[in-house]
Amino acid sequence: MIRHELDLLKGSGLFDAAWYCQEYPDVRLLGMDPAEHFLRFGWLLNRKPSKDFDPDRVPGLEAFLQQGQRNPLVAYIEQHGEGGVLLKSRGASNGAAVTKPAGVNGKHPAPKPAPSARPSGPRNLGAEQADYDLLVTEFDAEYYVRRYQDIARSSMDPALHFLRHGGFELRNPGADFDTKYYVNQNPDVKDAKVNPFLHYLKSGRAEGRQPTPLSPGNPHYDQVAGMLGFTPSELGDRISGRKRDIRERLMTGELGEMIAKAEKLDPLVKHVWLAALDPGISPIRSAGWTQQMAALHQMQEQAGWRRAKVAVLIPWVHVSGAVRIAGHLAMALAEIFGPDEVIIVQTENSEVQFPEWFPDGARHIDFAAAAQGLDGANRERLLVEFLRSLKLDHVFNVNSRTFWNALEHFGVALSKSMKLHSYFFCNEKNIYGDWVGYPVRMYHKFADILDSVICDSHFLANELQGRFLVPPMHGDRLRVLSTPIDVSMEPVAPARRPANQRPKVFWAGRFDRQKRVDVAYAIAAAMPDVDFHFWGKQTLDKGFEKLKKPDNVKLEGVYQKFTDLPLAECDAWLYTAEWDGVPNMLIEVATAAVPLVGSIAGGTGEVLVEGLSWPVNDIEDVDDYVAGLRRAIENPVEVRADALKLRQVVQKRHAKTAYEGAVRALIDRETPNG
Amino acid sequence: MAEYDLTVAITAHNETLVAGPCLLSVEAAIEQAEKAGFRVQRLIGLDNATPDADAYFRQDKLKQWELVEFSFGDPFKVRNAMVECGAGKWIAFVDADDMVSENWFVKAAQRLTEAEKAGEKVVVHPEMNWIFEAHEMVFVKPDMNDEIFLPHYFYFANYYDMMAMAPREAALQTPYGDRDLKNGFGYQDWQWNIETIGAGWRHVVVRDTIIFKRRRMNSVSEQNRSRRCLVRDLEPMAIDRIREFGQRVG
Numbered sequence: 001m002i003r004h005e006l007d008l009l010k011g012s013g014l015f016d017a018a019w020y021c022q023e024y025p026d027v028r029l030l031g032m033d034p035a036e037h038f039l040r041f042g043w044l045l046n047r048k049p050s051k052d053f054d055p056d057r058v059p060g061l062e063a064f065l066q067q068g069q070r071n072p073l074v075a076y077i078e079q080h081g082e083g084g085v086l087l088k089s090r091g092a093s094n095g096a097a098v099t100k101p102a103g104v105n106g107k108h109p110a111p112k113p114a115p116s117a118r119p120s121g122p123r124n125l126g127a128e129q130a131d132y133d134l135l136v137t138e139f140d141a142e143y144y145v146r147r148y149q150d151i152a153r154s155s156m157d158p159a160l161h162f163l164r165h166g167g168f169e170l171r172n173p174g175a176d177f178d179t180k181y182y183v184n185q186n187p188d189v190k191d192a193k194v195n196p197f198l199h200y201l202k203s204g205r206a207e208g209r210q211p212t213p214l215s216p217g218n219p220h221y222d223q224v225a226g227m228l229g230f231t232p233s234e235l236g237d238r239i240s241g242r243k244r245d246i247r248e249r250l251m252t253g254e255l256g257e258m259i260a261k262a263e264k265l266d267p268l269v270k271h272v273w274l275a276a277l278d279p280g281i282s283p284i285r286s287a288g289w290t291q292q293m294a295a296l297h298q299m300q301e302q303a304g305w306r307r308a309k310v311a312v313l314i315p316w317v318h319v320s321g322a323v324r325i326a327g328h329l330a331m332a333l334a335e336i337f338g339p340d341e342v343i344i345v346q347t348e349n350s351e352v353q354f355p356e357w358f359p360d361g362a363r364h365i366d367f368a369a370a371a372q373g374l375d376g377a378n379r380e381r382l383l384v385e386f387l388r389s390l391k392l393d394h395v396f397n398v399n400s401r402t403f404w405n406a407l408e409h410f411g412v413a414l415s416k417s418m419k420l421h422s423y424f425f426c427n428e429k430n431i432y433g434d435w436v437g438y439p440v441r442m443y444h445k446f447a448d449i450l451d452s453v454i455c456d457s458h459f460l461a462n463e464l465q466g467r468f469l470v471p472p473m474h475g476d477r478l479r480v481l482s483t484p485i486d487v488s489m490e491p492v493a494p495a496r497r498p499a500n501q502r503p504k505v506f507w508a509g510r511f512d513r514q515k516r517v518d519v520a521y522a523i524a525a526a527m528p529d530v531d532f533h534f535w536g537k538q539t540l541d542k543g544f545e546k547l548k549k550p551d552n553v554k555l556e557g558v559y560q561k562f563t564d565l566p567l568a569e570c571d572a573w574l575y576t577a578e579w580d581g582v583p584n585m586l587i588e589v590a591t592a593a594v595p596l597v598g599s600i601a602g603g604t605g606e607v608l609v610e611g612l613s614w615p616v617n618d619i620e621d622v623d624d625y626v627a628g629l630r631r632a633i634e635n636p637v638e639v640r641a642d643a644l645k646l647r648q649v650v651q652k653r654h655a656k657t658a659y660e661g662a663v664r665a666l667i668d669r670e671t672p673n674g
Numbered sequence: 675m676a677e678y679d680l681t682v683a684i685t686a687h688n689e690t691l692v693a694g695p696c697l698l699s700v701e702a703a704i705e706q707a708e709k710a711g712f713r714v715q716r717l718i719g720l721d722n723a724t725p726d727a728d729a730y731f732r733q734d735k736l737k738q739w740e741l742v743e744f745s746f747g748d749p750f751k752v753r754n755a756m757v758e759c760g761a762g763k764w765i766a767f768v769d770a771d772d773m774v775s776e777n778w779f780v781k782a783a784q785r786l787t788e789a790e791k792a793g794e795k796v797v798v799h800p801e802m803n804w805i806f807e808a809h810e811m812v813f814v815k816p817d818m819n820d821e822i823f824l825p826h827y828f829y830f831a832n833y834y835d836m837m838a839m840a841p842r843e844a845a846l847q848t849p850y851g852d853r854d855l856k857n858g859f860g861y862q863d864w865q866w867n868i869e870t871i872g873a874g875w876r877h878v879v880v881r882d883t884i885i886f887k888r889r890r891m892n893s894v895s896e897q898n899r900s901r902r903c904l905v906r907d908l909e910p911m912a913i914d915r916i917r918e919f920g921q922r923v924g
Contacts, residue, residue: 235822238821238822253882255802255882255884258776258882259804261702262775262776262804262884262886265698266695266886268807269773269804269886271806271810272812275805276804276812279812279813280811280813280814282815282831283816283823283824283826283827284822285831289827289830292829296826296829297826300916306914307912307914384904385829385830388907389829390913391913409902410858410904412857412858413858413904413907416858416859416907
């Protein structure tokens, strides 16, 4: 802006400051010199400099407009001098028809139809003319000029800029259209290389495509609409209507007057003007909150809008020892509190492979589905608010990652609402051989706020106590719960096979590094006269695929229930694992009184009892396994007698009633928490 | 009959120059209220005031303001104490770094007068929050009986902040809770809104009124956000009560 331009305009007689302020109240509210406002913004917004100005009656003005002059009107005055004044009088004498307003948002029109300083945009756009005319029906020039300072500084018609450049530069034509979002959501628009907003106006809107992330069509927005008793479009109309109302009152009403007065007290107030063009309307203010509200409502609906006493948090329900134990825990809790008081919350994915593991009548909540797409912080907060809304007495975490993450920030507060308990299982080794897992990462951080720390093996409890020098006050919280077994399972009769039939050894587990399939294959290779039947599937890594399967190994797939296995044909069970807790499967094998040969790792020694089974201390000592298996095959009666004794030991330690009693003791324990 | 209709209570701790626009805006708003016939008590609560803040608020230009000193280190305890020593039948809180629209006190007082006549238990809020300085944002809040009022919003956000004008009775009946950042609880204004709604108070907004909230990087709300605090676990937010939350009020 140069003084020269201001002087020219003011001296031309073409500019009527009083009329300009009256016609465009935001100028007064902004506190700007009206002539400066016209030169900086008004011209770009197609505003008129005076009531009687009629651009149609200014010969040659169009030429200046097309030349891309900084301000065609100033250029015109410069060239015609006093002619400007004459033109003004001529326009006035001819009635000065007000031209059609242009450059205002037709869908959300500006509060007052603005008489235009120019004809309705350029008229000689050739093939672009139709697009331009469509664009200006909804293009928000005020927003565009405010948001993009380079446009405010330029001489170009904002709508024309958007048509030719802005749309392709992913600029927004107004607050109600997010160009970048639209392009990202609609690859066909990107591929077609068309102006995205024009695409929306021509066809996208009719096809139901979303103009912004938070608009009808967004599933969470639509859910919230339903929560309010509206259809999505009804809510959309209401939100748009309120935004228009706010904008109108900011531009022309008392609201705007209040802003102008405050700005005089602190100019920083006015810096917010762009944000005011797109005001938030509570409660629809952010995508995160909208999804959180929708998700919470959805989960509360699943919970039947009823409170619960206890929640068990699990990551998923597929083949997993930890989740199997969560099932036992839920069963025990259902016995204690009644099934309806138990809520199962599945946090990481929605898969439910074994619904029978959990008690009938317990409420199952698919948090994973409700929270899909939520980022970490919002996801954790959602879980916390859901749990708090249930007014729980207890929550038990069984390997829910989201819950662990939530404890990082909200754990202390959550522990004031309910007693927190968590299971810990054995650590694992990563591909570098380093120990990883929740006991390594979480125990020391959260033991202070946990009412109880539950281990499935004495081995792990001892390891934690030793590593962290657990004091007596914490020692009471650290409990070992022996996983319950189905005591009704009868011992399997010893394998009776004809002399000409080859012995059979069973193995089951995940085909991964932990279970050392390579060692199991090596054992099989060392016993070619024996058939090995393997159950399980690959899970974590693909190392198994590179192993050469010995000819005497038969892959049987996955079993659904342990009792489905042809145990009567089994001479011995081989178990290999480099690290472990007290695996359910070992307990089941011992309960079935099938002779056991297995590696000592973590808690497996609590089942692989010396003298009653064949524990192998070195995971890679193939000869030791072979010796144990040979003994079982060659001395079936003696070995079976040992297995029956082991069954008795295991049955006593892993009795369902004992487990329930231990869980009840956790629940009943008086603690200073809360 | 109370000596004052309204106590305007400004809370300050370390604010100095930033309080200038606040005080000017509050004075302008008080002037409008007084012109309309409302009697206004001016009260500043200094909580563990820094020497600079103490000197600032004792300057002659502010001699029409009563100063009360506290040593709580908690702005919400200060507000509770200011309710106790305030003489107005209504009380309006303002942070020393925020500003109010000129029409706020008069329109809010008129709304509370109407409520009194109708026998309604009402707490009044400005319609618009105009956030400026470190963040720039504008949003409007719905009345509790607005068709888009959704109770579930209160789980994740505070519909109304501490910027309210309320009958002294409401503030005495439901004092602000204690700050407990150590245990992860903050947002006492949010808690207060939920608790007062639970106690039968209807929160309404007054059209065309604004709070200008100066967002500073070290503000209490920023502290709450950075610490990832929660509002306390409150009975009205229980799963079996949330759908009716606020529905029976008013």
